[in-house]
Amino acid sequence: MSRISSWLPSVVDGRIRVIAWIYLWAQILLVGTGGLVRLTSSGLGCPTWPKCTADSLVNTPEMGIHGVIEFGNRLLGIALGVVAIVAFVAVVRLRRDRPDLFRLTLLAGLGIPAQAVIGGVSVLTQLNPYVVGIHFVISVALVGLCTAFLYRVYTGNGARVLVVPRGFAALAHVTSFVVLVTILVGILTTGSGPHAGDADAPRNGLDSEFLQHVHSWPAYLTVILTLALVVVAVRRRLHVARWVAVLLGVEIIQVIVGLVQSHLGLPALLVGIHMVLACVLAAAMTAVLLDMKQVVASRPVEVSPSRNSTSIPG
Numbered sequence: 001m002s003r004i005s006s007w008l009p010s011v012v013d014g015r016i017r018v019i020a021w022i023y024l025w026a027q028i029l030l031v032g033t034g035g036l037v038r039l040t041s042s043g044l045g046c047p048t049w050p051k052c053t054a055d056s057l058v059n060t061p062e063m064g065i066h067g068v069i070e071f072g073n074r075l076l077g078i079a080l081g082v083v084a085i086v087a088f089v090a091v092v093r094l095r096r097d098r099p100d101l102f103r104l105t106l107l108a109g110l111g112i113p114a115q116a117v118i119g120g121v122s123v124l125t126q127l128n129p130y131v132v133g134i135h136f137v138i139s140v141a142l143v144g145l146c147t148a149f150l151y152r153v154y155t156g157n158g159a160r161v162l163v164v165p166r167g168f169a170a171l172a173h174v175t176s177f178v179v180l181v182t183i184l185v186g187i188l189t190t191g192s193g194p195h196a197g198d199a200d201a202p203r204n205g206l207d208s209e210f211l212q213h214v215h216s217w218p219a220y221l222t223v224i225l226t227l228a229l230v231v232v233a234v235r236r237r238l239h240v241a242r243w244v245a246v247l248l249g250v251e252i253i254q255v256i257v258g259l260v261q262s263h264l265g266l267p268a269l270l271v272g273i274h275m276v277l278a279c280v281l282a283a284a285m286t287a288v289l290l291d292m293k294q295v296v297a298s299r300p301v302e303v304s305p306s307r308n309s310t311s312i313p314g
Helices: 002-007 014-039 061-090 099-124 129-153 166-192 208-235 241-263 268-291
Strands: 160-162 293-295
Touching: 014 061, 014 129, 014 268, 061 099, 099 129, 129 166, 129 268, 166 208, 166 268, 208 241, 241 268, 268 293
Parallel strands: none
Antiparallel strands: 160 293
8 A cells, every 4th residue: 555655646747637638538528429329319228227238237239339339438437437536546645735636536526426327317217308418417517627627737736816807707707607508508409309319218398499599599698708708808918818719719619510500400410519519618618717816826936928827738
């Protein structure tokens, strides 16, 4: 045990940074494969849970490609659980110096078994659209937590102060709320549409065409609010400007994909891209909120503007 403990990082180093990047992208990848399950009607490829069938833990040849896709998604969920454990163990020795990293890995790690259980409930309820929707909401929350973990890995420890005007911060929080509304309405819209995950899976009974219009309203409002953030950030030369620009870029791509998929009759590939982009949107919004605060140095340190950065490189 002492040999293992001595190997664990005592400071934030390259190992933790790599783990943080893998953690975030694995969360987003799991959403992508979950979308693949749904969009290929493989949601009941494994008709029970936690086993794949009543008699087999894994998929069988008789289950065909749907069984392969569904069981593959379950395997990726297990792999993500391993990553969560690795991330948590990697910061155990830092829990006093970096309690923020410890708390974030703990919360994200607890979310993964909860996600697995809800995924199992969705199978046992024959893909009830509201249960499937909760499944996606938790995925978005976990993406946000992993984004925060990755961001904090690249920042120092200490008190954080607001480095943007309070009006800008208020507008950013309003934007984040509208982003949340956009995602939630999008989940309801998907729950009323043709991609149920299985031919016999229930729909939520709402008007899909009307919901597509409703979904677009907060989406357009999000773009307008983000444009306002960009203008203020550029004019005031705020450090957060580059993350606001990233957020706007993701929103524009998301709107374009949404419009194209709507006009083409919701092709599966574009719907899947739209789902993944929702998680990227949540990550970008999280980065904006986090970058509005910076660590107060314990003593004055002279740094060049190019190095006065507390955000994720890139």
